[in-house]
Amino acid sequence: MKTGIILLAAGSSSRLGRPKQLIEFQGKKLIQKAIDEAQKSKADTLVVVLGWNPELVKSGFDSEKIPHVINENWQEGMATSMQAGLRFLLEKEQPDQVILMLVDQPFVDVGLLDQLISLKGKSGKGIVACSYSDTLGVPVIFDQTYFKEMLELKVSEGAKKVILRNADDVFELDFPQGAVDLDTEEDLKRLKDLEIPE
Template sequence: MTGIIILAAGASTRMGKPKQQLIYEQKTLLQRSIDAALGISNAIVYVVLGANAEVIKLTIEHLPVNIIYNDDWESGMSSSIKAGITALSAYPDVDDALLMLCDQPFVDAALLKQLIGLKTSAPSYIIACGYSDTIGVPALFSKNHFSQLLALTGNEGAKKLLMQQQSTVITLPFIQGSIDIDTPDDLKRLKKGQL
């Protein structure tokens, strides 16, 4: 079984309001991420919340996802990854973890299925997306990488592990992966189709 962890705990300081709640094509960015995750059958989905958790929770609590509260979200992204991996580790049937963000508007279920499909032919490898001359999330990690994810600190994200383990990473090209929404200008350009 695949565990999907949507990292949505940040304070969106550059946006000035919770970007999880921003609307694009009639859905919030977080809803779009959740829809992509729920498009994977036989997966367990976790959403990690932190800043503005009570407000955001109201918009997703009716969905078939598990909500995790990361009280330590201010210490950086690693704390949200740890919260998700710790929750997944309670399930013996979970073989791997797919990490994704809530602000990549072009991630969809088809992309996630491609990542999982690549994993079946190379189970010991990390499967990551490639964009803008780098590798990043969404990325799929097998259970034997959980301890390394739990060892991340501060604002370190999955990219640190991806760069350390490049020889065991299979890259799926995803040009639109470089598009994430951090500022009001990003949102304007997205809505105008300029990203």
């Protein structure tokens, strides 16, 4: 099974007021940390989806070496970024399954990504989604049987729509730290309090 990872890093961090992709955590910019974890995982391929100010965000990782795509319609919603990444992978890599991950979930690591891949194989389900804060969400792995549905999502919809619509084909992976994302300075302060030196 060929696994692709779509790393969504297109947002403008409007509530935070500075690009969260470039915030440092454990000595690395968030975008670089996410790329490193993805590259260490059992996934075969990766694409980073950029949108807002791509040249600035590219300063946070080696854009010469890391495949990336720029979603010109990023402001229309996360579905457009997911679809841009998925189209890129389908054209270049033909994966059998894809993992969606966000740049601002700092506790997503190689262990979690590998768990998604392995649980998908073991569970026999077409989707393995992380569960936190009474919801199911990213990181999530989708079988190729869902690619068409993902590409047909309306701009305002997200991957969660596909997860909820196919609940009987979803395996849940408990990941309480998935609730930690970085939208405001308060989130960042909480994160700094949680930060453990490596």
